[in-house]
Amino acid sequence: MREARGSGRAGLARPRPERGTPPAGVPVPRARRAQLHPGAWWLWALALGTAATRTTNPLLLALLITVSGYVVAVRRPHTPWARSYGAFVKLAAAVLLLRLAFAVFLGSPIPGTHTLFTLPEVPLPDWAQGIRLGGRVTAEGLTFALYDALRLAALLICVGAANALASPSRLLKSLPGALYELGVAVVVALTFAPNLIADVRRLRAARRLRGRPDKGVRGLVQVGLPVLEGALERSVSLAAAMDARGYGRTAEVPPAVRRTTAALTLGGLLGVCAGTYGLLTAEGGSYGLPVLLVGLASALAGLRLGGRRTLRTRYRPDPWDARAWLVSASGAAVAAHLILAGSLDPGALRPGVVPLEPPTLPLWPAAAVLLGLLPAFVTPAPEAAPDPRKEPTT
Numbered sequence: 001m002r003e004a005r006g007s008g009r010a011g012l013a014r015p016r017p018e019r020g021t022p023p024a025g026v027p028v029p030r031a032r033r034a035q036l037h038p039g040a041w042w043l044w045a046l047a048l049g050t051a052a053t054r055t056t057n058p059l060l061l062a063l064l065i066t067v068s069g070y071v072v073a074v075r076r077p078h079t080p081w082a083r084s085y086g087a088f089v090k091l092a093a094a095v096l097l098l099r100l101a102f103a104v105f106l107g108s109p110i111p112g113t114h115t116l117f118t119l120p121e122v123p124l125p126d127w128a129q130g131i132r133l134g135g136r137v138t139a140e141g142l143t144f145a146l147y148d149a150l151r152l153a154a155l156l157i158c159v160g161a162a163n164a165l166a167s168p169s170r171l172l173k174s175l176p177g178a179l180y181e182l183g184v185a186v187v188v189a190l191t192f193a194p195n196l197i198a199d200v201r202r203l204r205a206a207r208r209l210r211g212r213p214d215k216g217v218r219g220l221v222q223v224g225l226p227v228l229e230g231a232l233e234r235s236v237s238l239a240a241a242m243d244a245r246g247y248g249r250t251a252e253v254p255p256a257v258r259r260t261t262a263a264l265t266l267g268g269l270l271g272v273c274a275g276t277y278g279l280l281t282a283e284g285g286s287y288g289l290p291v292l293l294v295g296l297a298s299a300l301a302g303l304r305l306g307g308r309r310t311l312r313t314r315y316r317p318d319p320w321d322a323r324a325w326l327v328s329a330s331g332a333a334v335a336a337h338l339i340l341a342g343s344l345d346p347g348a349l350r351p352g353v354v355p356l357e358p359p360t361l362p363l364w365p366a367a368a369v370l371l372g373l374l375p376a377f378v379t380p381a382p383e384a385a386p387d388p389r390k391e392p393t394t
Contacts, residue, residue: 035167035170035318035380036323036324036327036375036379036380037318037319037320037321037324038165038166038167038168038170038171038318039166039171039320039324040320040323040324040325040327040328041161041162041165041166041327041375042162042166042171043327043328043331043332044162044327044328044330044331044372044375045068045158045159045161045162045165045331046158046159046162046331047328047331047332047334047335048064048067048068048158048161048331048334048335048372049154049155049158049159050335050339051064051334051335051337051338051339051369052064052151052154052155052158053151053155054335054338054339054342054349055151055338055342055349055350055365056147056148056150056151056349056350056351057147057348057349057350057351057359057361057362058146058147058150058359059359059360059361059366060338060349060361060362060365060366060369061150061151061153061154062150063361063366063369063370064154064158064334064369064372065153065154065157067369067370067372067373068157068158068161068372069157069161070373070376071161071165071372071373071375071376072085072161072164072165074376074381075165075375075376075379075381075382076164076165076382077165077167077382077383078382078383079167080195080198081163081164081167081168081195081198082164082165083164083197083198083201084160084163084164084197085160085161085163085164087160087197088156088157088159088160088161088163088164089157089160091156091160092152092153092154092156092157092160093153095149095152095153095156096146096149096150096153098149099145099146099148099149099152100142100145100146100149102145103137103141103142103144103145104119104137104142105119105133105134106131106132106133107131107132107135107141108138108140108141108142108144108145110138110140110141110144110353110354111138111140111354112138112139112140112141112353112354112356113138113140114138114139114140114356115136115137115138115139116137116138116139116142117137118135118136118137119134119135119136119137120134121133121134121135122134139356140353140354140356143353143356144353147351147353170318195231195234196227196231199226199227199230199231200223200227203223203226203227204219204223207219207222207223257305260302260305261302261305262302263302264298264299264301264302264305265298265299265302265303266302267295267298267302268295268296268297268298268299268300268301268302269295269299270295271291271292271294271295271296271298271299272292272295272296272299273295274291274292274295275287275288275289275290275291275292275293275294275295276288276292278291278292323378323379326374326375326378327374327375327378327379330371330372330373330374330375331372333368333371334368334369334371334372337364337365337368337369337371338365338368338369341362341364341365341368345362348360348362348365349362349365
């Protein structure tokens with residue numbers, strides 16, 4: 001008995017493992033080690049979206065959409081929130097059609113000589129000069145509207161790719177402490193649409209199995225009410241879980257630290273805005289990059305100080321490994337090459353519509369866009385979807 005009691009004391013005297021790491025002898029799951037940091041997916045997708053905003057060439061935009069779609073097709077996990085990519089594609093198509101409809105019925109500021117058809121024009125009062133309803137529809141105006149809408153559609157599809165590839169809950173764990181409360185609100189907003197789409201699909205499938213209509217006004221009403229009820233229950237459960245985990249509780253920090261944090265964060269954000277404006281304009285090319293770097297450094301310092309107010313720990317934090325650097329660098333390379341190509345050869349990235357001419361595919365910007373395919377080869381493949389026919393074993 002004394003021996004056993006002594007061994008127990010020895011066991012209690014062992015050093016406790018560091019918080020955030022698994023106990024000794026417990027291996028980290030292989031699936032978790034293979035997962036990519038969610039911030040890398042967002043940086044990659046936002047860089048592709050930045051590249052899409054620098055061009056109106058439909059061939060380059062179509063190539064960007066194809067690159068992001070291929071990566072999503074081969075690396076999207078089998079989770080409910082990953083199915084939101086189709087909704088973003090449909091939203092992009094709706095934006096494209098809506099922009100073309102505006103160009104047809106409300107006219108276009110681009111003058112054109114190739115008339116496609118003429119609609120009956122509605123006379124407007126004098127105070128509505130510059131606006132018309134109906135009238136002549138030209139090929140130049142429709143082409144300009146198509147190029148402009150395709151750029152916005154490509155941006156939406158890139159954001160949809162980030163939503164489909166990055167786990168919102170894991171992304172929330174990776175945020176700095178100062179942005180934790182804001183990050184919770186953003187993650188809840190981002191997961192609302194995927195959960196809503198999953199609920200609609202599940203309820204429609206259940207109604208079809210019961211032989212009830214799932215389309216039309218009647219089907220929409222009978223599906224919409226359970227979906228809203230499920231969203232309300234999910235909100236109540238989320239609020240209870242956040243309260244149980246101490247959401248919103250802050251630590252006491254000296255007033256001087258609070259004032260320094262506010263000054264650094266506000267000054268850094270103003271510097272980022274001024275530097276970004278300088279980079280986007282021709283007059284601010286000399287001061288844009290230094291102001292942007294100083295603003296970023298100030299904002300990061302403010303976020304570092306602001307993290308002292310948040311009492312939170314991370315359990316098994318996601319590592320930022322070499323694959324995350326490669327994925328982020330591939331997106332940044334695409335954005336940097338298209339920004340450089342826009343300054344060296346703006347005509348290739350922004351084809352003219354007056355006079356109307358077919359767009360051409362510039363070779364080295366197109367080759368740079370193909371660098372965005374790197375995540376499809378350096379990241380691990382998603383786990384196989386579970387077979388619904390197999391029952392879980394205990």
